Amino acid sequence: MKRKLTKSEVSQKFNLKELLGYEPSNRQKKLFFDLAVDKMVERTVNGRDIDNRKFKPYTKSYAEFKGVSRGSVDLVLSGDMLNSFEDSQTKQKNIIKIAIEEEQTGKAHGNITGSYGKKSGDKSKARDFFGFKDKKQLSDVLKEVDSLKGESPLREIGVDNLAALRAAISEIDIEAS
């Protein structure tokens, strides 16, 4: 599960055969990628880093610019960075490589290392949102991926169906206090 963190590449490789204990199906590999990315994004927008520690607060001026409170750190400005995870192809069939798209790599690297456009990183400013440290952090993802073992593919969720999207959104409510 080693991460590669350079200015030109931010990625992490996962040996799914090793993690599951058997050779994964294509569907399991795809599900693993989707769930692992979801987990990373969810963690980030909830303001937590790879160690599940809270991100450093924004500076007062940056928080004002974003229109949020200082502690509301989510690394989302345009949203492009957290929408830029890609399933990179590798020659090894049991390996999943999650990477940040090339054009967002600099931004991601700046956040992870705390360099933010400067030459060297600064740990005290870093917001390390990318990847997973160990198998334990992925236990729920692996459980779900394992549930597909030997089964026929699950029914795809019809996200292309706008009526389904409308119905799901109509359940959203506002609680005032």
Next chain:
Amino acid sequence: MAIARVKNTQAVRRLVGSRFKVAITKMLRSKELRLKVGRIVEEDIRKNFRKSVTSKATLAFRKYYEKYNPTHPDYNRRIINITFTGDLLEDLAKNVKADTNKLELIVEHSDKKHKLYKLRKRKGGRKRHSHKEISEFVISKGYDYLQITDKASAKIRKLVQEELFALLKQQFK
């Protein structure tokens, strides 16, 4: 401070996965949406928070200040609806903040100073108070207007649903 919290998001999360959090984070943070929410709360207070003025002294005081200050169209001498020149609720409408981790919109006054009311003769040495301080004073007098009513909640819900749908719809073209 009043808070509007976005709830019951499970169905849409299930449907669109991590795109939901990115979309709602962008949406809550958008200046336009925060201002729209602020305007909903502002209008709700101006139109629906109504307490009669019963004290003669207050009526006299209001009559005096009306002469020297431009009043808001929703101002009524006999009704307290937190509106005189309109500045206080204008500040509230423009100061809505987002907590994207908790999916909350926070409606509160800023620390910016409220304009002094004009008097018949200029009087030096008057202290300017912040909108927040004035709000705390008004609430301490029993006029707790800083609340999101059911009516306002319903409007905010509709707004949030529409904006979120528009945002997510773009991704499924």
